[in-house]
Amino acid sequence: MEWFKKHWIMYTLVITIPSIWFTVIIGQFGVKLKLKSPSGDLTKVGIILTFIVVIAIFLVNGYRNWISYSKEYDQLLKLNNEVTFYHYLEESEIALNNYELATLRSKIAQVYNHQIEAPKVASDPNQQLTRILEKINATMCVFLSKPGYKFSESDFFITLAYTFPCHETEWMWLEGTQEGEISIQELTSEEKRTTFTYLLHSNKTYYFNNSKVDAMQKGQYLFNEQEQTSFDDGEEIGSVFCRRYDISNHGKTYIRAILSISTNGKKFVDTMELDKNKKAGSEGIFKANMLNITKERFGIRICKELCLLYLKFLAEIEDEK
Known part of the structure; x- marks a missing residue:
């Protein structure tokens, strides 16, 4: 993805190739270059080259989308891990607080029943x-x-x-x-x-x-x-x-x-x-x-x-x- 950002001019030119190919090269110079017949049908060479152009653009866009989706997936995975981590911390904190509260309740009962002296609260x-x-x-x-x-x-x-x-x-x-x-x-x-x-x-x-x-x-x-x-x-x-x-x-x-x-x-x-x-x-x-x-x-x-x-x-x- 970073490559596409750094070379955005080149990428822009690449994605405009189909438009240039069909409107200019095939449309204007197709007969001279023997890419199409005078009747407008593509020749074998024209068909092969057109197929190569379409496949090339498809691969470039596919690669770009794959990189983009991979990055988004990595970000989503990272976010999910962070949420899981903070959820675990939260549950741990609540569990520890509940344990401490239970200990204090038990301590209160012992003091009230004269089993131990009241601790000094600092x-x-x-x-x-x-x-x-x-x-x-x-x-x-x-x-x-x-x-x-x-x-x-x-x-x-x-x-x-x-x-x-x-x-x-x-x-x-x-x-x-x-x-x-x-x-x-x-x-x-x-x-x-x-x-x-x-x-x-x-x-x-x-x-x-x-x-x-x-x-x-x-x-x-x-x-x-x-x-x-x-x-x-x-x-x-x-x-x-x-x-x-x-x-x-x-x-x-x-x-x-x-x-x-x-x-x-x-x-x-x-x-x-x-x-x-x-x-x-x-x-x-x-x-x-x-x-x-x-x-x-x-x-x-x-x-x-x-x-x-x-x-x-x-x-x-x-x-x-």
């Missing part, structure tokens, strides 16, 4: 969780943005609340996060119809609604004051997605957490896009991506840091004794 789980939420925010901007429908980090409100059921602790926000104007006590109160209470009293591990208005009307979301004002003014409210994490060992739940991802003034899936495509298809793709992001991609990391946060909590209890 890292800062709160800080790590904050960084994870920041990365989720950045990821949301990338995979939701489309031409004419862009997202910025300020369009999302991402929070994490957690509790330690075995110690009957109150629900707490991750340091530095808070669900707007509504307190965590309101969001988890059985008297309130919120997404949190819906998740806590159902068998579902996640909740998704592309419309907060629809979620509110179903009794599965609670407007804050700003959202209520926007709703009264007929403005767009946004969407909501929540994921519940239960970290357990042998049937005992040590940590329960809820990750909340919502938008302000924009929906996860544009209403115009839903009008053009099947609603179930567009929202289904989004939901599948969100489940992947909040489970395999970032979910395992969240659970690992929550385990470390709980081990730190257990160590503080031991120190107080």
